[in-house]
Structures are given as C-alpha cells and as structure tokens.
Amino acid sequence: MLPAEVIAAKRDGRDLEPGEFSAFLSGYRDGDVADYQVAAFLMAVYFRGLSPEELRVLTREIIDSGRRLGFEDGGPPTVDKHSTGGVGDKVSLVLAPLLAEYGLRVPMISGRGLAHTGGTLDKLESIPGFRTDLPLERFEEVLVEVGCSMIGQTPEIAPLDGRLYALRDVTATVPAIPLVASSIVSKKVAEGTGVLVLDVKYGRGAFFHDPDEAERLATTLLDLAGEMDLSASALLTKMDEPLGTAVGNALEVREAIACLRGEGPSDLRELTLVIASEAVSAATDCNLDTALARLQEILDSGAGVDRFRRMVELQGGDASVVDDPEALPRAPFLTELTAPDSGFAGGFDALEVGRTSVMLGAGRRSVSDRIDPAVGVEILVKGGSEIEAGQAVARIHARTAEEAAEAGKRLSAALTVLDHPPRARPLVLKRLPGDD
Amino acid sequence: MLPAEVIAAKRDGRDLEPGEFSAFLSGYRDGDVADYQVAAFLMAVYFRGLSPEELRVLTREIIDSGRRLGFEDGGPPTVDKHSTGGVGDKVSLVLAPLLAEYGLRVPMISGRGLAHTGGTLDKLESIPGFRTDLPLERFEEVLVEVGCSMIGQTPEIAPLDGRLYALRDVTATVPAIPLVASSIVSKKVAEGTGVLVLDVKYGRGAFFHDPDEAERLATTLLDLAGEMDLSASALLTKMDEPLGTAVGNALEVREAIACLRGEGPSDLRELTLVIASEAVSAATDCNLDTALARLQEILDSGAGVDRFRRMVELQGGDASVVDDPEALPRAPFLTELTAPDSGFAGGFDALEVGRTSVMLGAGRRSVSDRIDPAVGVEILVKGGSEIEAGQAVARIHARTAEEAAEAGKRLSAALTVLDHPPRARPLVLKRLPGDD
Numbered sequence: 001m002l003p004a005e006v007i008a009a010k011r012d013g014r015d016l017e018p019g020e021f022s023a024f025l026s027g028y029r030d031g032d033v034a035d036y037q038v039a040a041f042l043m044a045v046y047f048r049g050l051s052p053e054e055l056r057v058l059t060r061e062i063i064d065s066g067r068r069l070g071f072e073d074g075g076p077p078t079v080d081k082h083s084t085g086g087v088g089d090k091v092s093l094v095l096a097p098l099l100a101e102y103g104l105r106v107p108m109i110s111g112r113g114l115a116h117t118g119g120t121l122d123k124l125e126s127i128p129g130f131r132t133d134l135p136l137e138r139f140e141e142v143l144v145e146v147g148c149s150m151i152g153q154t155p156e157i158a159p160l161d162g163r164l165y166a167l168r169d170v171t172a173t174v175p176a177i178p179l180v181a182s183s184i185v186s187k188k189v190a191e192g193t194g195v196l197v198l199d200v201k202y203g204r205g206a207f208f209h210d211p212d213e214a215e216r217l218a219t220t221l222l223d224l225a226g227e228m229d230l231s232a233s234a235l236l237t238k239m240d241e242p243l244g245t246a247v248g249n250a251l252e253v254r255e256a257i258a259c260l261r262g263e264g265p266s267d268l269r270e271l272t273l274v275i276a277s278e279a280v281s282a283a284t285d286c287n288l289d290t291a292l293a294r295l296q297e298i299l300d301s302g303a304g305v306d307r308f309r310r311m312v313e314l315q316g317g318d319a320s321v322v323d324d325p326e327a328l329p330r331a332p333f334l335t336e337l338t339a340p341d342s343g344f345a346g347g348f349d350a351l352e353v354g355r356t357s358v359m360l361g362a363g364r365r366s367v368s369d370r371i372d373p374a375v376g377v378e379i380l381v382k383g384g385s386e387i388e389a390g391q392a393v394a395r396i397h398a399r400t401a402e403e404a405a406e407a408g409k410r411l412s413a414a415l416t417v418l419d420h421p422p423r424a425r426p427l428v429l430k431r432l433p434g435d436d
Numbered sequence: 437m438l439p440a441e442v443i444a445a446k447r448d449g450r451d452l453e454p455g456e457f458s459a460f461l462s463g464y465r466d467g468d469v470a471d472y473q474v475a476a477f478l479m480a481v482y483f484r485g486l487s488p489e490e491l492r493v494l495t496r497e498i499i500d501s502g503r504r505l506g507f508e509d510g511g512p513p514t515v516d517k518h519s520t521g522g523v524g525d526k527v528s529l530v531l532a533p534l535l536a537e538y539g540l541r542v543p544m545i546s547g548r549g550l551a552h553t554g555g556t557l558d559k560l561e562s563i564p565g566f567r568t569d570l571p572l573e574r575f576e577e578v579l580v581e582v583g584c585s586m587i588g589q590t591p592e593i594a595p596l597d598g599r600l601y602a603l604r605d606v607t608a609t610v611p612a613i614p615l616v617a618s619s620i621v622s623k624k625v626a627e628g629t630g631v632l633v634l635d636v637k638y639g640r641g642a643f644f645h646d647p648d649e650a651e652r653l654a655t656t657l658l659d660l661a662g663e664m665d666l667s668a669s670a671l672l673t674k675m676d677e678p679l680g681t682a683v684g685n686a687l688e689v690r691e692a693i694a695c696l697r698g699e700g701p702s703d704l705r706e707l708t709l710v711i712a713s714e715a716v717s718a719a720t721d722c723n724l725d726t727a728l729a730r731l732q733e734i735l736d737s738g739a740g741v742d743r744f745r746r747m748v749e750l751q752g753g754d755a756s757v758v759d760d761p762e763a764l765p766r767a768p769f770l771t772e773l774t775a776p777d778s779g780f781a782g783g784f785d786a787l788e789v790g791r792t793s794v795m796l797g798a799g800r801r802s803v804s805d806r807i808d809p810a811v812g813v814e815i816l817v818k819g820g821s822e823i824e825a826g827q828a829v830a831r832i833h834a835r836t837a838e839e840a841a842e843a844g845k846r847l848s849a850a851l852t853v854l855d856h857p858p859r860a861r862p863l864v865l866k867r868l869p870g871d872d
Contacts, residue, residue: 007608011482039472040607043479046447171476172443 003027003037010044015051025061029160035167042164042173050178055220056227058178062186063228065160067136069192071105075144077283078105080193081275082184084217085117087205087354088242088379092120092150093256094264094272095279097307100147101298102276104283107143108150109157109191113363113371116205116354118252121152122363126249126329126373130317142314146307149315157190175207181220189228195282196225197275198234202429205350206239211429218432231282234432237271238425241347241383244268247354248362248376248397250328257325260304267382267427269299274428329374331397333404337411339387346416347383348394356410360398375399377411384421439463439473446480451487461497465596471603478600478609486614491656492663494614498622499664501596503572505628507541511580513719514541514628517711518620519635520643520653521553523790524678524815527635528556528586529692530700530708531715533743536583537734538712540719543579544586545593545627549799549807552641552790554688557588558799562685562765562809566753578750582743585751593626611643617656625664631718632661633711634670638865641786642675647865654868667718670868673707674861677783677819680704683790684798684812684833686764693761696740703818703863705735710864765810767833769840773847775823782852783819784830792846796834811835813847820857 001023009016016024024041027033050058071078079099083089096106110132112119121132132152134142142149153162161183168174188196198221201207202214218234225232244265246255258264259272273295280291298304309322321327339345357363361372378395381387394411398404437459445452452460460477463469486494507514515535519525532542546568548555557568568588570578578585589598597619604610624632634657637643638650654670661668680701682691694700695708709731716727734740745758757763775781793799797808814831817823830847834840 004606004608007479011479011608034606035470035472036475036603037607039476040479040609043443043447043476043483044608047479047483167472170440170470171473172440172447172480173476 001027003033007037007041007044010041010048013048016054018053018057021054021057022061025058025160029065038164039167039171039173042168042171042176042179045179046173046176052223052227055178055182055224059182059186059224059228062158062160062164062182063190066158066190067156068190069107069136069140069157071140071143071192073144076103076105076147077195078107078193079195079197079279079283080106080108080188080191081197081199081279082188083199084201084207084214085114086201086239086243087117087350087357088244088247088252089118090123090244090246090252090256090268091199091272091275093123093253093308094259094268094304095276096148096150097260097304097311098272098276098295098298099279100307101304102280102295104147104279105143106148107139107191107193108148109153109187110150111153116351116358116363118247118249118363120150122371123249123252124150126253127312127317127321130312131315134315142311146310146314148307148311150311153187158187161186177217177220180217181224184221185224185228185230189230194231195279196230196232197278197282198222198232199271199275200234200236201239202236203238203240203350205242205354211236215430215432222432233278233282235274235278235428236430236432237428239350240425241350242353242379243271245379246376247357247379248360249371249373250330251376251378251397254325254328257305257308257322260299260308261302262300270427273299331372331374331399333398333401335396335398335404335408336392337394337396337408339389339391339393339417340412341417342387342389343417343419344421345381345383345385345387345393346418346422348379348411349414352410352414353377353379356407356414359410360396360403360407372399377407384424387417437463439469443473443477443480446477446484449484452490454489454493457490457493458497461494461596465501474600475603475607475609478604478607478612478615481615482609482612488659488663491614491618491660495618495622495660495664498594498596498600498618499626502594502626503592504626505543505572505576505593507576507579507628509580512539512541512583513630514543515631515633515715515719516542516544516624516627516629517633517635517715518624520637520650521550522637522675522679523553523641523786523793524680524683524688525554526559526680526682526688526692526704527708527711529559529689529744530695530704530740531712532584532586533696533740533747534708534712534731534734535715536743537740538716538731540583540715541579542584543575543627543629544584545589545623546586547589552787552794552799554683554685554799556586558807559685559688560586562689563748563753563757566748567751570751578747582746582750584743584747586747589623594623597622613653613656616653617660620657621660621664621666625666630667631715632666632668633714633718634658634668635673635707635711636670637673637675639674639676639786641678641790647672651866651868658868669714669718671710671714671864672866672868673864675786676861678786678789678815679707681815682812683793683815684796685807685809686766687812687814687833690761690764693741693744693758696735696744697738698736706863709735767808767810767835769832769834769837771832771834771840771844772828773830773832773844775825775827775829775853776848777853778823778825779853779855780857781817781819781821781823781829782854782858784815784847785850788846788850789813789815792843792850795846796832796839796843808835813843820860823853
C-alpha cells in the first residue's frame with residue numbers, strides 16, 4: 001500500500017480494495033501515513049464520494065480504533081438519537097430522561113456547538129458543576145442507575161474519529177456526506193446503542209437548505225447503520241426558525257425542564273414525542289400510537305424531571321437548579337425587541353438567530369472562545385402568528401448594552417412581517433424508511 | 437484570512453481574492469498555514485483549477501520566495517527550454533552547448549527523472565565528478581565563461597516550489613495543469629532566462645497521451661509566461677517511442693556527444709534543431725530559416741563539443757570522457773534482443789522502454805533509490821523501419837543476467853511487428869502560438 005497511490009485512486013474515482021483502504025487508515029493510526037496525505041484524501045472524497053464498501057471499511061476502522069461499550073447486564077434495550085444540528089434544538093435534554101422514565105436505557109455521547117448551531121454539552125455545562133467528561137465506568141454506572149447519561153466524546157471511544165474530525169475542521173472537508181455518516185454511525189455503534197433515531201434537519205438554519213440533500217444524507221446513514229447492525233430510522237425535520245423559544249445555553253436548559261414538566265413550546269414537545277415514539281417502537285413491541293400516548297402521559301405527569309435531576313446530581317451538577325431554573329446563570333442586560341409593523345410573523349430566520357446568539361457569547365467563533373452560559377435570545381413569536389406593531393417579539397440576554405444593541409439590529413433584520421399568513425411547512429416532512 | 441475559508445472557497449469553485457490567496461501562501465511560508473491545509477487546497481485545485489489571476493498570484497509568490505537571477509553584464513540574451521518529460525530525451529545536453537556556441541547564454545536549472553522518464557541531472561551525473569549542485573555564484577561564472585551551465589534546483593531559487601512539489605508528490609496532486617504551469621514558469625523566471633521554448637510532449641510515453649490535453653497545458657504555460665514577461669513558444673512533440681536510440685544515463689550522454697559531433701540519430705538532431713532555432717529567433721533578429729542553417733553548420737562542425745567539454749570541466753567532471761565516451765560507466769551484462777518476425781517495426785512503446793530502464797536501475801522506484809549510471813537500453817529499430825526475423829532490435833545493458841533477461845521479456849512485449857508500415861505521425865505536431 002503506497003499512500004500516494006491510494007489518494008490517486010480516490011482522486012480518479014476508482015474504488016479502493018478493502019484491504020488497501022484499511023491499510024491506509026491503520027497507517028494513519030500508526031503514523032506511517034501523514035496528516036497531509038489524509039487531508040488530500042479527504043478532499044478527494046469530498047469530490048468523489050465513497051462506495052458503500054469503502055464507507056463500511058472507514059466506519060469499522062473508526063469503531064475498532066477504540067473501546068466498544070456493551071451492556072451485558074440483561075437491562076433494558078438501549079436507544080439514542082442524533083440530530084444534524086439546529087438552532088434552539090434542546091430535544092436531547094428532554095428526550096433522554098423521558099425515555100429513561102419509559103424504561104429504556106439512553107447512553108448519549110454528545111457534541112458541542114458548531115458554527116451557528118448549539119451543542120448538548122455546552123447546554124448541560126450551564127448547570128453549575130455538571131461534568132460531561134465522566135470516565136466511561138462512571139458513565140455506565142449512571143446509565144444503570146438513572147437510565148440515561150450524557151457525556152462528551154472521550155479518547156477511548158472512536159479516537160480515529162476525533163483525529164479525522166479535527167483534520168476535517170481545518171481543511172474544509174467537514175461537509176462530505178460519507179464522512180459525516182461514518183463519524184455519526186461509528187460513535188453510536190461504539191457507545192453501545194441498539195437503536196438510533198436520526199433527526200436530519202433541512203432549511204435556513206440547517207447544514208442542508210434543501211430537503212433532497214438532507215434525504216441523501218439520511219439514506220446514507222440508514223444504509224450504513226443497517227450494515228453495522230444498528231436499528232435506525234430517520235426523520236426529515238424543518239429548521240427554518242429556531243425550535244422552541246429559547247436559544248442560548250442556560251435558557252435552553254430552562255426550557256427543556258419546562259417541557260419535562262408538561263409545559264414548554266408545542267414544537268419542542270411535538271418533535272421530542274415523535275423521536276421518542278420512534279425509539280420506543282424500534283426497541284420494544286409497542287406500536288407508534290401506543291408509545292406516543294404513554295410518552296405524552298409521562299411528560300404531563302412531570303415524572304421525567306426526577307430522572308433529569310438524578311442525572312444532574314450523579315454527574316456532579318447542582319440539582320437545585322432543576323427545581324429553581326431561575327438559579328441558572330443569568331445575563332446582566334435584558335432588552336426586548338418590538339414589532340415594527342402589524343401583520344403575520346414570517347418566523348425568525350434560524351441562521352441569523354443562531355449567529356446572533358454566537359455573537360452574544362453563547363457559541364464559539366474560534367476553538368479557544370469560552371462560552372457564556374447565560375446569554376442568548378428568546379423568540380416570542382413563531383412563524384404564522386399574528387402580531388401588532390409595538391408588540392414584544394424577542395428578548396435579548398446580553399453581557400453588555402453594546403452587544404444587546406447589536407443583537408437587536410441583527411434580529412430586526414431576521415424577522416419578516418407579512419400581510420398574509422406564510423405558507424406553513426410541516427415540522428416533520430418525512431420518515432425514512434418510508435412505509436410500504 | 438482563515439486558511440479553512442480559503443480552502444472552502446476553492447473547494448466550492450469560487451475565485452480567491454489576490455490578497456487572500458497571497459496571504460494563504462505566505463502563511464504557508466511562515467508556518468501559519470499547515471502542510472495538511474495546503475495538501476487539501478492542492479487537491480481542491482486538482483478538481484477546480486485556478487483562474488488566470490490566481491495562477492499569477494501563485495507564480496509570483498513562488499518567484500518571490502527566493503532569489504531571482506539577472507545577468508546585468510551586458511552579455512548575450514538568455515534562453516532556455518523545458519520539456520514535460522520523455523524517454524530517451526537528451527535534447528538539453530545537446531541544445532545548451534549548441535546555443536552557447538551560437539552566442540547565446542543558457543542558464544539551465546534542470547530536474548531529475550520522474551516515474552518512467554529520465555532527468556537531465558541524472559544523465560550529467562553519469563560523468564564522473566560532474567557537480568549539479570554548484571553554488572549560484574559559480575553557476576553564474578560558468579555561464580559567463582562557457583555560455584551554458586546546468587545545475588539542479590537550489591534552496592535559493594523558488595524554495596516555495598520545492599516545498600509544494602514535495603507535498604504534491606506524496607499527496608497525488610502532481611498532475612494538475614495550473615500547478616505544473618506555475619512550477620515550470622516560476623523557476624524559469626527566477627533563473628533569469630528571457631526566452632523559453634517549451635517542448636510539450638504527447639503520446640504513449642508522455643504524461644499526456646492526448647495531444648489536446650498537451651495543448652491545454654501548452655496554452656496555460658504560454659499565457660502565464662506572457663504575464664511574467666517571459667518570451668515563450670511551445671512545440672507539441674510526439675513521444676510514442678523513445679527519442680534517439682539510447683535510454684539510460686551514460687548511454688544518453690554518449691549519444692548527446694555524438695549528436696554534438698554532427699552524428700547521432702536523426703530524430704534527436706531534428707528536435708534539437710527545431711527547439712534551438714525557436715530560441716534563436718525569439719532572442720535575436722534572426723529568422724527561423726537562417727537560424728536553422730547556422731545551427732546545422734555548428735552541429736556539423738562539431739564546435740559544440742568544445743563548449744560541452746569546458747562546461748564539464750568547470751563543473752568538476754572528468755572531461756576526458758567527452759573525447760572517449762567509452763570511458764563512461766559501462767554495465768557488465770550486455771544482451772541483444774532479436775526480432776521474432778519479419779515485417780515493419782511498429783516502434784518500441786516508450787512507456788514500456790522507460791519502465792524497463794527504471795527496472796534495470798537507470799531510474800528511481802522510490803526517493804531513496806540510487807541510480808546506476810551504466811545501465812539502460814539501446815533501441816536499434818525505429819517505428820516504420822523494415823526488419824527481418826532474427827535481426828537485433830535492441831541492446832540491453834544490465835547489472836545482472838537476471839535483470840537482463842527480465843528486461844528482454846518486457847522489451848519483446850514492447851515492440852510490435854506489423855505486415856505494413858505504420859501510419860507515421862510527425863515529430864513536431866504543432867507550434868504555439870500558431871502563425872497568423
């Protein structure tokens with residue numbers, strides 16, 4: 001195996017022999033293939049793609065680069081979800097305790113915010129003391145005791161993915177479908193989940209604007225999950241405006257807790273329930289409708305809050321904030337944005353809201369940036385609602401008056417006011433695989 | 437300038453701002469942009485190309501990364517040639533002394549063998565003691581005294597090209613037209629030549645099989661040279677069978693000396709004269725026909741041999757071999773290959789002859805391989821000539837009987853014998869720019 005020949009084959013669109021590709025990747029692990037060779041290879045993959053067989057080889061090499069968790073205690077089925085990233089998407093924070101309360105086990109290895117989208121780990125870390133870097137043994141203990149645990153990627157799980165991701169990030173090779181797919185599926189297989197529900201977003205605030213592109217990724221993910229004996233389904237969901245009302249870390253934790261109490265915005269509740277019932281029906285004998293009814297009962301009872309509180313406690317967090325969310329970090333400057341005209345809200349542009357939130361300090365512009373857990377935006381009107389001139393449409397939580405003013409300017413531009421209700425797009429466009 | 441954004445722009449086919457591209461390249465020189473980022477960028481260039489403006493920026497950055505020679509002594513005009521690489525191509529060895537004898541100055545910075553093609557430096561180094569690594573001051577002295585000097589790339593001339601080339605070599609990004617063009621033109625500008633004749637080869641033994649692709653490279657090279665105030669023309673020449681009869685380093689030096697004495701194979705003489713008259717007519721008031729007549733006279737007089745001898749002497753080589761080429765290194769095993777049938781020679785396949793020569797030790801299979809100056813192949817019949825079964829068609833110069841036998845097998849397969857004369861293709865297909 002000559003690394004330059006492997007790169008040339010991919011460059012020319014020739015499929016690699018499994019043994020040859022495998023040797024290239026293990027050469028990278030062992031230091032015989034250099035970062036610059038893998039960087040050129042990844043760019044060739046961006047242009048040429050990977051065959052299904054190549055994708056299997058890559059995914060297996062990533063899984064085999066680290067530990068693979070398994071829960072052999074005869075406990076409940078394991079389930080997890082993955083979202084391709086959105087603005088205001090705090091579904092995981094509600095979903096994990098909800099499914100744990102249902103009686104399933106949810107081993108979640110989550111990520112951080114990327115570009116204008118938020119990350120589950122950043123949100124959880126707005127709870128004082130919460131540790132997302134538990135040792136794997138402790139992760140497994142919390143899982144057995146609470147039914148859910150949420151941590152970040154560790155060097156023990158899929159370390160090859162960590163290296164590849166870091167390289168992709170600085171070489172403009174992140175948005176390549178086979179690379180995205182292998183990264184997601186390998187980590188889910190390694191964390192030990194038996195069921196995976198994929199929330200593949202499309203629209204203004206998603207990485208794919210076009211639903212067809214989102215569907216291509218979903219199909220690749222489902223095929224690959226199938227090859228890896230992971231039971232998976234995918235939902236194509238809309239990300240034109242933020243999900244729920246809160247965008248920003250502590251604000252989103254507060255909203256997630258409200259949702260676990262049976263309150264909270266309807267779109268967040270709806271999406272969480274759809275994903276949760278997918279997971280339940282794949283993991284158990286229960287059909288979708290029965291699962292949905294039982295999950296609604298749990299949310300309305302508020303029983304998921306206890307699971308969440310217990311997880312926070314066992315992961316070192318200050319559990320008192322669960323019952324008193326006002327105790328979460330709060331920003332010193334609060335301003336409201338009002339509607340310039342009367343009419344119908346076209347919905348806040350999710351991309352712009354996400355960027356504004358990053359500007360306020362809720363996300364990172366560079367790797368070394370520190371996140372401010374308190375700042376963010378509350379969206380007070382959703383697309384389609386009737387508004388009156390002067391009505392408050394958004395609330396800004398900022399560190400300084402200057403940043404609040406800047407955010408106000410950007411958010412004004414991010415909301416259109418129409419003289420007629422906008423055409424409504426469904427929250428869930430499609431389920432894959434389709435019913436047949 | 438964020439390196440990942442520059443890479444993403446090229447990946448997406450957007451043209452880079454000159455300032456942005458320049459900053460990316462100087463970031464690479466200064467260590468702020470990493471090898472892996474440049475590797476991904478080069479692969480994106482392979483797929484997306486470079487705009488004429490981007491190509492100018494790259495070429496200028498390469499030139500400005502090192503010294504730029506200038507001959508301010510009021511001496512003769514400077515001329516040089518570049519060939520895209522062939523098998524048996526020893527034109528430079530004849531051309532430089534010939535043009536020096538004509539009265540021009542030929543500052544040649546040459547290369548080594550690549551893949552199945554030979555390199556001028558490797559050929560010269562078959563002369564015992566010959567130094568291709570002269571300090572630039574010495575190079576300039578030899579030029580002033582003899583009129584020609586031939587050395588290898590030095591870290592003082594276009595060092596950025598050296599780094600980029602090394603990276604391209606191991607990341608399968610060598611065959612990208614804009615990268616090839618900037619590498620060639622930048623070095624010619626930096627070495628101080630005012631005139632450049634390009635020998636762009638096509639055919640079985642060339643990097644481009646297709647004349648249209650060769651013409652695309654030639655056009656890019658001519659446009660770029662024009663931008664850099666370098667007077668250039670290009671010839672598209674055939675490389676289906678080796679040029680001349682000798683393939684292998686000492687064998688080729690011997691053949692070049694014969695050509696300088698007015699002997700030697702006709703195709704080598706013809707191509708050398710065509711290139712030389714191009715150079716003369718571009719550098720002086722002389723028209724092509726007059727130039728050609730005078731150059732023929734010089735070859736026939738053998739006066740170029742004195743220039744060659746003097747250059748060898750001043751570059752540390754054993755000048756006695758010039759008058760006694762049999763004193764050049766000789767291989768211990770000599771075998772002849774005979775024709776299996778009578779008929780017309782289809783011509784030895786240049787690619788196969790080149791590969792056989794590398795196998796014998798005349799080229800490198802990996803960077804660390806040492807070249808054996810003595811070994812190689814003599815082609816005794818050219819395409820179109822009538823042959824009889826049993827007639828010697830090639831002579832193999834090998835280190836061992838085993839390698840000679842292996843070479844014999846490969847060469848038999850590389851010669852077709854036809855029952856009719858093959859369709860002849862002209863040695864020079866086209867001159868660019870065309871006459872208008």
